[in-house]
Amino acid sequence: MKEFQDTIFISEILLQSKIALRAFERLHATHENFDRLEVWCSIQSILVSTGNISKILWSGKYRLRSKRLREVLKVQTDNILLDREFRNYFEHYDEKIEERFENGANGVYIDLAMNPSFRGDFGGNDNRGYNSFDNSLVFRGKRLDLNKVFGALIEIRNNCKRHVLDFP
Secondary structure, rough: OOOHHHHHHHHHHHHHHHHHHHHHHHHHHHHOOOHHHHHHHHHHHHHHHHHHHHHHHHHHHHHHHHHHHHHHHHOOOOOOOOOOOOOHHHHHHHHHHHHHOOOOOOOEEEEEEEOHHHHOOOOOOOOOOOOOOOOOOEOOOEEEEEEHHHHHHHHHHHHOOOOOOOOO
16 A cells, blocks of 8 residues: 555655756746746745655655655655755745844845845845856845755656656
């Protein structure tokens, strides 16, 4: 019974990885033909899809299933997809707005910044920012290297393909 259940989870991981990888393609395409809305649509798709994979592989409630799947798929315990911090920033953005003003926004509120690192502060005042030159996401001074996320997705996707039929 666990093999069938595992196959369903692996198929879902494969689907979510395809969604995220398609979003990476769209994000990369914006570098040549700038579309600010598409940048943020792509980023949000990447974060949600990788968050869904993370919840399957590192479930708080279903730890045994998650551990078994990580073993089957050879996912390392320090995999970058384990950390859902950036997904949570976007998922709970309403809370981040409240916190920002509770802590004193001082009339400065920068959001959806493009290449904030060019200003030299690496996004310390930016709520959400995207650096196209190095493919990184920033949120209030914290940085996520999307290239590392991409690499982890490719590895997980390839390991999934060994266990299930690959459907479009």
